[in-house]
Amino acid sequence: MSTAPALYLHPDRLFPAERGQRDIARRLYAAVCDLPIISPHGHTDPRWFADDLxxxxxxxxxxxxxxxxxxxxxxxxxxxxxxxxxxxxxxxxxxxxxxxxxxxxxxxxxxxxxxxxxxxxxxxxxxxxxxxxxxxxxxxxxxxxxxxxxxxxxFRPRALFERFNIEVLATTESPLDDLRHHDAIAASGWGGRVITTFRPDPVLDPEHDGFAANLQQLGELTGESVETFDGYLNALRNRREYFRRRGATATDHGHPSARTADLGDADKRALYDRVRSGQCTAQDAELFRAQMLTEMAAMSLEDGMVMQLHPGSYRNHNGFLLEQFGRDKGADIPVATEYVHALRPLLERFGNEPDFSLILFTLDETSYSRELAPLAGHYPALKLGPAWWFHDSPEGMRRYREQVTESAGFYNTVGFNDDTRAFLSIPARHDVARRVDCAFLARLVAEHRLGEDEAQELAADLSYHLAKRAYRL
Amino acid sequence: MSTAPALYLHPDRLFPAERGQRDIARRLYAAVCDLPIISPHGHTDPRWFADDLxxxxxxxxxxxxxxxxxxxxxxxxxxxxxxxxxxxxxxxxxxxxxxxxxxxxxxxxxxxxxxxxxxxxxxxxxxxxxxxxxxxxxxxxxxxxxxxxxxxxxFRPRALFERFNIEVLATTESPLDDLRHHDAIAASGWGGRVITTFRPDPVLDPEHDGFAANLQQLGELTGESVETFDGYLNALRNRREYFRRRGATATDHGHPSARTADLGDADKRALYDRVRSGQCTAQDAELFRAQMLTEMAAMSLEDGMVMQLHPGSYRNHNGFLLEQFGRDKGADIPVATEYVHALRPLLERFGNEPDFSLILFTLDETSYSRELAPLAGHYPALKLGPAWWFHDSPEGMRRYREQVTESAGFYNTVGFNDDTRAFLSIPARHDVARRVDCAFLARLVAEHRLGEDEAQELAADLSYHLAKRAYRL
Amino acid sequence: MSTAPALYLHPDRLFPAERGQRDIARRLYAAVCDLPIISPHGHTDPRWFADDLxxxxxxxxxxxxxxxxxxxxxxxxxxxxxxxxxxxxxxxxxxxxxxxxxxxxxxxxxxxxxxxxxxxxxxxxxxxxxxxxxxxxxxxxxxxxxxxxxxxxxFRPRALFERFNIEVLATTESPLDDLRHHDAIAASGWGGRVITTFRPDPVLDPEHDGFAANLQQLGELTGESVETFDGYLNALRNRREYFRRRGATATDHGHPSARTADLGDADKRALYDRVRSGQCTAQDAELFRAQMLTEMAAMSLEDGMVMQLHPGSYRNHNGFLLEQFGRDKGADIPVATEYVHALRPLLERFGNEPDFSLILFTLDETSYSRELAPLAGHYPALKLGPAWWFHDSPEGMRRYREQVTESAGFYNTVGFNDDTRAFLSIPARHDVARRVDCAFLARLVAEHRLGEDEAQELAADLSYHLAKRAYRL
Known part of the structure; x- marks a missing residue:
């Protein structure tokens, strides 16, 4: 079968129309288009690679x-x-x-x-x-x-994985997952690197579906008592270790806001008791999530897992659709998201730790130049994830680079995440990101703001090295 | 008199400077520049066309x-x-x-x-x-x-209307207006299509000048008792029908915020009683406006009128100017406007109705990519109006397309509104919009993100067809 | 020593890559690049020019x-x-x-x-x-x-000042400063114009370090009793006059928010008593700052000093860094900043005064098109300062022009401020601003939105005349 691009997929797509910039973009892209794919954050199903059906x-x-x-x-x-x-x-x-x-x-x-x-x-x-x-x-x-x-x-999953030149692919699982598919992949002898990511929302968010049952299951899985806050933290530590042994290098947190907290011990325990009893208010739930981000950061400092925060989505905005068709049908809507006050409690604890790394995402583009770039351009512990979800798009990525780079530089960003469950689109998504980054760099070169040699180095960093380094892969 | 453009009005104005894109923009524009004008939302005076003085x-x-x-x-x-x-x-x-x-x-x-x-x-x-x-x-x-x-x-109004190639022009009137000028136009036998728009703010907004008197007049005009909420709703239904018979296909709502509500019957009636008694608080007034948007949506589903929401203007910010010179002297200032939580009560009722259409406008550009495009890119009942007022400008329109298209596409937008009382500027405004849209499309074509044949179809849709369809004209 | 630009500093840097626009930008820039530097707002140390070491x-x-x-x-x-x-x-x-x-x-x-x-x-x-x-x-x-x-x-300070072709340079001092260095410069007979700016935060902001001691010192310096609000105001008037005699033409205010207030006399005095007693709440402190902006505006109307407001920085976000290394180490982070409601009390008093001038800055770019340009495009007393701090950058300046110009025009802006303590970078910063403005104007010319003769006039206004006029220099 021919793999030559079809006519509707132009080889210069997404490059600037102006000739000089286009020539630069082509040269930059030519040197990075075949680099392996690092996919450190996504939602593909590990079963595909375990069963290879x-x-x-x-x-x-x-x-x-x-x-x-x-x-x-x-x-x-x-x-x-x-x-x-x-x-x-x-x-x-x-x-x-x-x-x-x-x-x-x-x-x-x-x-x-x-x-x-x-x-x-x-x-x-x-x-x-x-x-x-x-x-x-x-x-x-x-x-x-x-x-x-x-x-x-x-066209089986493993064959495509290899054809796509994926060096590493991270999936995302609940702490309650037994990771059997990851074990099966490891046991199979296949060489593809498919790792998991620790996504504890089901056991951290009191408003998550089935939270009480999840807590109980967490206790059973780990042999820890979740009757006490200390036991609960131990159970989480235990599952993090379980995930780390299956290759996880990162955790991920999908909270409604970026709020963090740093309560005293007595307050934390009292809050946990309210949460566990199922009698917590919406304020309690928000505060608990906030506190747990700080607890997760503390554990990251212990076990070296990179932390990701994906806040600001109003999930299931359409009640009728949720009821009739369930989650993830396109009815999640972004909301304004504040970071400067919200993150301060966590940053006061861990913001200056050189070994801690928190990667921030946003659906609220107004925070790029106002909050996120200044924060990441200062705190050693912060990095910025790429343009996310609704903004994972050519114009969205361009705005991201234009609004982030001047305060945070390139090296406080972490390359591209495809964040997808659409496995076949992974090469397409990385290709779009590489093209848009090369187009952005080409403009800087054409406007004599950057040498082409520097741009070439940056193109490889943005396409490959930064993701690998940021996610400790 | 010569109508050849003067030298200071360059035929390539607003097209990209880069040669390839300019050539594409010229071709796209050439095919749409002479399309008739659809002006579905504006503030010209119908008396001009009735009297033709x-x-x-x-x-x-x-x-x-x-x-x-x-x-x-x-x-x-x-x-x-x-x-x-x-x-x-x-x-x-x-x-x-x-x-x-x-x-x-x-x-x-x-x-x-x-x-x-x-x-x-x-x-x-x-x-x-x-x-x-x-x-x-x-x-x-x-x-x-x-x-x-x-x-x-x-240079009389009707002659200009014809010279401007206006296919339909919508004015905007209060429910208390007798629409005599529209009747006069209809009776005159002149072929120009000048329709009205139902703008009920004077009888929906408890903080509107003369609200109490307006309510009374509404009752008198319709023969309904506005002593009860049901009578009040009937009176509104009556006037909507009156407007619809004079060609109205749309309602328009100029609230301070986008807030909607969906109260129970008892609460609605009690709120109306407070509002009608003139003893309502600012919170009551806001809640009443919110509830009435949902009531208007319900009536739109009955009578087929498209609903427009223009929120977020702080009217008459300059007290001295208002006192000395009155309204509309350039002292209205935009404020931050939230849509995701605000619209949810109405959307929970009517967001999935295929026959209901709510067109959203904003003065807060931060909502384009964060809230409006994701909402309109999901709910069947929502569409996005064009860049409005302060943003009805080349840069404003460019930002609108760049920030809206990737999540909402083109087909959840409704073409251009001139929104003006400056009749002579209507062709100029539509021309600017057509040029800016062609320039945007030309960039997509030049960057191989769209075929030129597709862009040509889109140019006609954005210039003419979408407005006609969205406003049911 | 050669002053020919090195190869890494390209003569066309920051100009658009497209040939036609670049040629226009070059012509515009050639006519402004050698204009003297007006630096009406900055933080260089006057001692440098006094001692010339x-x-x-x-x-x-x-x-x-x-x-x-x-x-x-x-x-x-x-x-x-x-x-x-x-x-x-x-x-x-x-x-x-x-x-x-x-x-x-x-x-x-x-x-x-x-x-x-x-x-x-x-x-x-x-x-x-x-x-x-x-x-x-x-x-x-x-x-x-x-x-x-x-x-x-x-390479001594005065020689560089002359080589840099600085026509006037404003420093910024506390009301408690005796301005000895400015006096020394004046006494030295050197021709360089180095003026001061009145920055009263240390005696206006109850949350400023050492506020109580500052008040006391203010009383001592002026011979006014700061026991009463009237005495306090007189003391401020006295120091403004002291500054004005050393060349000050402007005041500057670095508040956390843009909030203003216009309290009645009794309320003002009671508030001052709480503030002076050291027993004020955070709300009191915010209200006092708000009230004092209005008091400063009143004094500006008396003495003709232009007022600058720089709100919206969360100072010293990183507690550890502040404790170990002190202020101004790069840990100030912008926060969302509201202007429309915040400024209204002050504007209701002085917004229509033709002789009062308030120059607004922001770290929140979302306010450009939504709030600041509409406000400045209406109120005679308001002007917009240039893109500030994190946004004093090529992309930041471009966004500023694109988002401000269509509502406020060019003539409600005040040219460039370098706002720096890095003396050697002053020519570089003005050069970047001139280049970016010329690039912006070149695009308008190339897109036939402006004549090149108009652009040439504007380039000189933006580079030189507007700053001189706005700061009454």
Whole structure:
């Protein structure tokens, strides 16, 4: 099968139109486009790499799990039933995946100007060798070609992992996960490096679904008593160690806000008792999450795990959708997020520790130049994660570099995270990031703000080295 | 009279300087520049088109009613008296309109880099055929030329409407308006389509001037008792129907915030009683406005009127100016505006209704990428209005597209609104919007993020079709 | 010594890459690059110009006092001890300034993409004639060359002042300062114009270090009783006059927020009593600062001093650093700052006064288009200061012009402030500002939004005339 890019995937895409800058961008990109992929934060399913079974059909692989696609299609009046998303009430939904694919193709024009379009075109052209852009008329051809590919050995998860030149891929699991798939991968002898990430929200956030049961399970798994705050902390320490032994080098925290706290011992214990009893207020829950970030930071200093904070998403904003179709269907909405006051308690404890590393993300771009770049440009313990989620896009990445670099420089950032569950799009996402970074660097060179030799070094750092270093990989 | 553009109105204005992009922008623009104007939201006076009398002198037409001009001139020390704006205390002001015009011309340099300059130059060059740019030395020539034109039949409102190629023009009226001018236009047999918009702030906002009297008048007009909440809602329903029969397809709401509410029946009635008694607090007033947005949404679902929300302006910030010169003299200032929590009560009721449409505007650009694009990119009921007021400008429109498109796409936006009372500037404003959109699209094409055929289709959608569809025209 | 720019300082730096725009930018810049420097707001030490002694070694001159450098180096793990910053506890720090310089050179790559790099390269190339860019290998060469220069008469403060073509330089002093250095400069017969600025935070802010002692000293200096609010105001009036006689034309206020107040007489006096007694709450302190801004505005109207407000910095965010190394080591972080409600009390009193001038600054870029440009584009008393501190950078300045100009125009801005204590970087900073403004204007010209003749006039206004006029120099 040909892997030559199709005509709709131009080799100069995302480079500046102005000739001089484009030439510089091309040179910078040429030296980094084939570097291995470091994917230190994402949501792929480790089972894929443990079992190495073929992926399902095109719709199940590329449309139904992608909340970026679901949100846009739904916003334009396409019912989720028509896309084959199961309903909680068991009412019938479209179960012909070819029809789902046709609905998607019929609305592909909606994605003009969005990153989904860039990623999908890359997958279609580079992974599946499709030569014409997806359109209603080519829906069936696309479906058949992709479906046929998926039955071939070259399109099994491990083969794609290798073809994608992934050096390391991090998944994300709950502390309650037994990590059996990671164990299976390790036991299989396959050489792909798939590591886990410790994401303790289910046992840190009193407002998480099933928090009480989660606590109990945490106690059982670890043999620690979660009746006391000290036992609870020991249980967490225990699971961190369990994760670390499966390769985890990082934790991740998805709180509603960036608030941290540093309470005295008696207050912490009293708060934990309220939380554990299920009788905590919303204020208690927020304070507990805040305190637990500081506790996690303390443990990071002990065990060396890098800490990530992803705050500021209003999850499941659409009650009807949550009820009928569940989480992660494209109804999470960013909210304004404050960092300067919020992080201070944690930073007062650990901000000056050279061995502690907290990587900050945001959905609120106003914090880039006002809060995050100044904070990361000062505290040894802080680094900035890349443009995230809604801002993981060409314009979003450009704004990120323009608004972050002058106060934080490049070396307080950590390269790219694809943050995706869409495995096939991983090369596309890293490619977009590399192109946009090269375009940004090319402008600095063309405006004589940076030497091209420096830009070349930076391009490799942003594409590869910074992620590897920041995540201790 | 020549209508060839003057030299100071360059045919390539607002297009990117880089040659390749400029060529693309020219081609895109050439295919849309002559499309009819859809003006679905604005503030022109329907009396103009009912009576079709000549406009007054140049100062009264172009300077004195334009709050963009007044604010800038005032900020630089030009007293409003010198511009002939009447004082509440009856103290003398400049009544020689030629002198007013000279003051304006003497300060025309202040508008460098502002959209007012672009709009005015367009009006001067294209509508009045003036060949040299306005300057102090040409003030009298300008005055005389414009004054002479205004006496000619070709410069009467209906003639200009036709010359401007306006397909539909929406004005905005209070529910208490009898719409006699719209009736007169309809009765006249003239073919121009001038429709009204239902703007119920005077009877929805307890803090509106004369609210109590307005309520009473609403009752009298409709024969409904406004003593009860149900009667009040019926009266509103009645007036909506009255407006709909005069062509209205939309309502508009100018609240201080975007807050919505969805109270139970007893709470609504009790709140209405407090509001009607004139004994409501500021919190009550805010809650009542919030509740009434949800009530208006319910009625929109009944009668099919599209709903517009224009929140976030601190009206009449300058107390002295309000007292001496009245409203709309350029002293309204934007404030930070939150949407995610504010809109949730309404969206929980109607956000998933395919037949309900709420068009959101903002004066707070930080909400574009953080809140509005994610919301509109998910909810079927939401669309985004164009860059508004202070942001209705080349840079403002560019930021809008850059910050909105990647999450909401193009098809969750509704094309352009001129939102103006400056009738003569309507073609100029639409022209600026078309040029800026073509420039944005040209960049996407030049960077190989979009095919030129797609961009051409989008240019027509953004210039014409989206507005027509969104406003059900 | 050659003053020809080194190769690493390209003559076209910061100009747009696109050929047409670059040519315009070059022409605009050529006509302004040699205009004298107006530096109306900064923090250089007047003693330098009074005593005219040689500067110390390269590290003491260029590294150790520069909080931009300290913050970045510290963020990347360089201990301040290694940079020779003295500790409060007297523990040993690096005292070999050549070693300090080597540490700096070893980390010079961290500044890629930052304004510090642009400023330093300018200093190295233009002031010291260094021909190769700073790198670890050239650290010693740099140190020796700069050190040798500093011993020459041409590098004494007054000689540099003249070489830099500074027309006027404002320093900033506390009301408690006796201004002896300014008196010495005046008495010396040297022609350089070095004026002071009245910065009353130490006696206006109840939370300022040593506020009570400062009040007492203020009373002693002026012979006024600070036991009463009226005496306190008289004392301030007295010191303003003292400053005005030493050339001050402006006051400056560095409050945490932009809040203003306009209390009645009894409330003011009661508040002052609480503040003076040392028993005021944080709310009292904030209210007192707010009230005092209005009092300062009243005095500005009496004595003609221009007022500057620099709000929104969270000072000394890092407690450990403050304790060990003191203030101004790069740990001040911006916070969100509101202006529309905050300034209203003051504006209701003085916003319409043509003889009062308040220059606003911000660290919160979201206020540019939403609040500051609309306010300054309306109130005669308001002007906007340039992009400040973290935003005093090429991208920051570009965003400032793009977000401010369309609502406030150019003439409600006040040209450039270098705001620096790094004397040698003053020409570099003004040069960056002139280049970025010329680049912005060149884009407007290339996009036919402005005539080149207008742009040329604006370039001179932005580089020179506006600052002179705004600060009444």
């Amino acid at each position: 073929p992926f399902d059909n095109p719709a199940a692989l590329l449309v139904q799990p992608d909340h970026y696609l679901l949100r846009m299609l739904y916003s334009q009046g396409v019912p989720l039933e028509q896309l084959g998303i199961p309903r909680a009430d068991g009412a019938p939904v479209q179960d012909d995946t070819r029809e789902v694919w046709r609905s998607f193709a019929a609305h592909y024009y909606l994605f003009r100007g969005t990153p989904s379009r860039l990623w999908l075109d890359h997958v279609f052209a580079v992974v599946f060798g499709l030569e014409q852009q997806l359109a209603p008329a080519s829906a069936d051809h696309y479906y058949e070609r992709i479906d046929a590919c998926l039955r071939e050995p070259d | 000549p406009f007054d002198n140049p100062a009264a037409l172009l300077v004195q009613p334009d709050h963009y001009l007044l604010r800038m001139l005032y900020s630089q020390g030009v007293p409003l008296e010198q511009l002939g704006i009447p004082r509440a205390d009856g103290a003398p002001v400049q009544d020689d309109t030629r002198e007013v015009w000279r003051s304006f011309a003497a300060h025309y340099y202040l508008f460098r880099g502002t959209p007012s300059r672009l709009w005015l130059d367009h009006v001067f060059a294209v509508v009045f055929g003036l060949e040299q740019q306005l300057a102090p030395a040409s003030a009298d020539h300008y005055y005389e030329r414009i004054d002479a034109c205004l006496r000619e039949p070709d | 040689p500067f110390d070694n390269p590290a003491a001159l260029l590294v150790q006092p520069d909080h931009y450098l300290l913050r970045m180096l510290y963020s990347q793990g360089v201990p301040l001890e290694q940079l020779g910053i003295p500790r409060a506890d007297g523990a040993p720090v690096q005292d070999d300034t050549r070693e300090v310089w080597r540490s700096f050179a070893a980390h010079y790559y961290l500044f890629r993409g930052t304004p510090s790099r642009l400023w330093l390269d300018h200093v190295f190339a233009v002031v010291f004639g260094l021909e190769q860019q700073l790198a670890p290998a050239s650290a010693d060469h740099y140190y020796e060359r700069i050190d040798a220069c500093l011993r020459e008469p041409d």
